[in-house]
Amino acid sequence: MSFFDRLLGRDKAPRSGSVARERLKLVLEYDRSQLTAAELEAIRDELIETLSHHVSIDRDEVVITLQRDGRLVAEIPLDRRRRRTVDRP
């Protein structure tokens, strides 16, 4: 592909270097987690369920990730509006 092709915008495909970078990012995200997405989702739901007996949680913002060092990290933001109230069924 020549300079003029690029100048005229004929080159729509990304260069192979950035393709490599994006492919790697995806594959490593998968490599780094030994848990499947479905398993993580189930853990998330059960965590929310259990914690909700004691504190009010901003359910949509709960994120669980598996770190490269093998630690499972959960971010559990409390519901700001009702932080003091206990959410009992």
Add this chain to the structure above:
Amino acid sequence: MAGKIITVTSGKGGVGKTTTTANIGVALASRGRKVVVVDADIGLRNLDVVMGLENRVVYNLIHVVRGVASAERALIRDKRVPGLMLLAADQHSDKDDVDPEEMKDVCDQLRAFADFILVDSPAGIEQGFRNALAPADEVLLVTTPEVSAVRDADRVIGLVEASGKPAPRLVLNRIKPELVARGDMMSTEDVLDILRIHIIGIVPEDGDIVAATNRGEPVTLKRGSRAGQAYHNIAARLDGEDLPFMNLELPPTSLLDRLSHLFNLGGSGGTT
């Protein structure tokens, strides 16, 4: 003397571990440091030929492990660079013939003879890698800017960290600035963004390496090659110097290239 043990590893084979170990060894020794390079690739020994010392191997690592020879007797002194020594691997043993504790023991003995002990790890993440990792105070991770090598490197980072060692520092090998400039090779920034570890050196692809390896004369022994300069810089950083990274950005040459450069159409640009 209480030398520091630095393990050179990569995950994937063929990315330049042995060449990197040999050349950093030469570079550190030429700074006046005492250095032992250890070939931990038992059964597939190569560091001796890359360094051109294959005809001088009498005793090897297995002999030291078994107590057949003392560490001092087994060390081969490189006459070209005062202070540089090699402990060869055994070509006729197996990786399982040594365990991590024995490897630690041998390397601890070597601390008395050198400021730096560089351990050339075999490829892979099995027993040979675990043996090479066990004695390490620090780990250097060699990779090339290719998807397979970087993926394996990521796995090694995880294993090193899981072992309780500090995160490895990266040697990015065989960067081709012209490919990076036109966007057909991942840049240093791309690789660091993915692996998220500190970098200790960037080594450009250099035909001199092939010729040097053919002759058994590490490229760093001679002045003038770009790769050799990169190895000297890595050695200086290991030795505590704070050096800027080599500028590998290509100067624009033709008019079209210059125009292209001006309009920033050349891809992701060069690396530093």
